[in-house]
Structures are given as structure tokens and as C-alpha cells.
Amino acid sequence: MVIFADTEPNHFTFATILTSCYGSLGFETGRQIHSIAIKRNYESHMFVGSSLLDMYAKSGRICDAHGVFHCLPERDVVACTAIISGYAQMGLDEEALKLFRQLQIEGMNSNSVTYASVLTALSGLAALNHGKQVHSHVLRSGQYSYVVLLNSLIDMYSKCGNVCYARRIFDSMPERTCISWNAMLVGYSKHGMAREVLELFKLMREENKVKPDSITYLAVLSGCSHGQLEDMGLEIFYNMVNGKDGIEPDIGHYGCVVDLLGRAGRVEEAFDFIKKMPFVPTAAIWGSLLGSCRVHSDVEIGIIVGQKLLELEPENAGNYVILSNLYASAGKWEDMRNIRDLMQEKAVTKEPGRSWVELDQIVHTFHASDHTHPRREEVAKKVKELSIKFKEDGYVPDLSCVLYDVDEEQKEKVLLGHSEKLALAFGLIATPEGTTIRVIKNLRICVDCHSFAKFVSRLYARTVILRDKNRFHNIVGGVCSCGDYW
């Protein structure tokens, strides 16, 4: 700001300074510069406009960004890209895609940065068909060998469930950055392909062109965790601790190890590990351990951890539910009732579950007990029909997945309304026999829906690819790639 006192800034000065507002100077400074720009009539200059837009987008002020966007006298690639990437970076993937398509119709030119931004949004949506379309645009644009774009494509294909295609792109690259390796490793990790993770990591070190970074290690450790190779994961982690790899583990890597041990049923070891680690454990780390206590029915540690979590994040309803179930399984009914009362008092409702299916470039979204989809009645009828059919074949609804204090019959009704069952049923109705059904869910899938999906795959001979918040479930003939371990 001092610079402005004695020099006459031009629009380049504004643009340059605005760029550092997100990083070091902060949003308030950015807003002040905006008002100075208005006074000097620089606001409508393309460079200043795009920088302002980006500053607002990166500060999470998407409305302000929109305001600037609409005041621009013309919309060039940079301004369009800045606002699309603003949406994508805030996780507003649907909005980013919508805007991209609209601007395309209006004749926007796209460059490699635009494609990279929209591919990020498509990864989030798991919108494979849109992704393929952008891929073909990229091929026609003449930028198909640009490493940043190829990295985005690897990420998009693997997060859209097509990890083989991601690998094909990876293999075809003339040169790779650390991000290329990381994107591929994360892809394998999310698909539970631990062996491939380790093989690729080995290749990376043998090739020795690119040094692994801290994210590489996160990907490898989480890959071991998802793929049940906990001893390999531990070995890699202790090599980091001993300084063999030149990357010092941060709290994230410690969190991965807690998860690794906990999932493998080594709950007590995980508990000790937390107590000894050189970081103050976060709620997320305790939450991960609590999840393991639930899966492996470790009531004793679970109750200790659950109590800690209630202090750390009293607003999180999930913790109350797990803790009350743990008390119930220990026969401590009064404690259980106390927890339920406390939950009524303090917890806020959790993010609503949502699942979607992409069909002919249209994203069909379902909410729990959906009342909005045009074919909701047909879909609800199908779910009911499926549950009857599956029960004859051994499906037993897992009522412990229901959080409310209601009777059993109602619990089952709630279960059948879960968004992923609706999406699965819709997939069955709306796609030809034998085709793969791809469902994406915004939260983690529950045990009951997981089992339901396995029945769909077996009794209807469908491959079901289900992506939840954390990973992929590739279900063929009633068997899931996660090994029922997630």
C-alpha cells in the first residue's frame, strides 16, 4: 500500500499487487485496492478486472467475483477461467461446470488453464462423459502434450472410476512432474489398489527423475491403508521418521498411520501411537480411531476416545451416535440414554446424504427419501421391489445404520430411502441390461447400502462402481474391491 503513496500505479501494478492479496496481504487489502481502482477508473481494464475477480474468488467471495465479472466490458479467456476456477476451488463443481458450458455456448475461447480448471470440477462430480468430452477438446486444441493438462486428465479419469485410462495417459507422457506421479498414486489408492501403489512408488524411486514430496507419501500411506497392507505402510512411515527419504512426516502422515493401524484392527496400538506422537492430535485423528473402534467393536477404547471427541467437537452428531451404540453394546443403558439426550441438546444436523448418476450427460441427483426427482415414484417402487427380492436371497437390513431412535419397521423404511439405494435403483431402471452402473455419493457409504449394492451386482449381473467420499467400491458378482473394509 505504501507504494501507492508516491508512485503513479498503472493497471499492471494493480494486477500484480492483487495477485499477492490472497497469499500474503489478505482480503481486506484486496478490497481497499478495489476501491482505489474504482476511483482511478481502472476497474474495467481487463488485467485489473481479472485480478480483482481472482482475488475475490480465492478469498471465497464468489458473489463479489460475480459482481466484477458482470461489470467487465468484455469477457476474455482469463476472466472466464478465473471465475470457473473460483467455483471449482470452492468445491462448487456443479456451478463451475454450468458456467463452463454456458460460456462455451456464448463463444468463449478456452485455453489449457480453462481446461485444467473445469477438469478439476469434473473430477469432483465424477462426470466421466463430460470429462471425455473435455479430453477430446484438449486433443483438438493442440495442447495435448502439456504436462499440467495431462496431470488434470489423469486425475479426472481416475476419480471418474477409469483408472486404466488414467494409467494409459500416465504411460504416454514424455515427461512427468511430481504431480503426475501423485495423481496416479492417489488414483490407485482411491481404488484400493495397494499393490499398484507400491509398484508405481518403486518405479518412481528407481527412475529417480522426480523426487517424491509430502503428498506422494500421503498417497502411498493411504494406499496401504485402503489395501490392507499395513506392514508395508508402517515400514515406509518409519523410513520417513528415520530420515531415509528426506521428507519429514507431518501430522497428516501420522494421521494416516492411525488410520492404517485402526482399520487393521490394531486399535490399541493406534491409541498408543496417538499418545506418543509429536503432534497434538486433532479431532479428525480421534475421529478416525473412533471409527476403528466401531468397526472392530473395541468398546473400552471407543468410550475413552468418544468422550474426548464430545469435548473437541460437541456439534458433530456422528460422534454421539457411535458413542451411544458403543454404550449399548456394553450394556450401559443409562450412559447410552445420557448421550442421546446430550445429542438432542447440542448436536447440529449433519450434511444431508446425496447420490448421483450421470446419464447421457445429465446428472441425476437423489437425496435421502427423495421427493424431487421426476421419476421418484418409479424409483421408490423399484427399491421396495429390490429389497423383497434380495431378502429372499439372504439380504438382512442392517438397522444399526439408522441414527434415529425409532422402531424397527421405521428404521427399515429410513434405510430404503438412502440416496445411494435410490440412485442404484434408478441406474437399474434407466440403463440397458449389462451396463456398468456408476453411482457417486457425497458422504461415506453405509454398511447397509454397501451390501445392497453387492446384491444388485450379483442378481442383475451388473458391475457397480460406487464412489463415496473417500474411495471407490468396484463391485462385480457380489464382491467388492474394498474387501468390505473401508
Place this chain on the structure above:
DNA sequence: ATGCCCAGCT
């Protein structure tokens, strides 16, 4: 002036 990868909990 705009861009790629990020564990676990929610």
C-alpha cells in the same frame, strides 16, 4: 491476469 496432485473425521 487465469491452472494440475493432498490422508483421516464430518
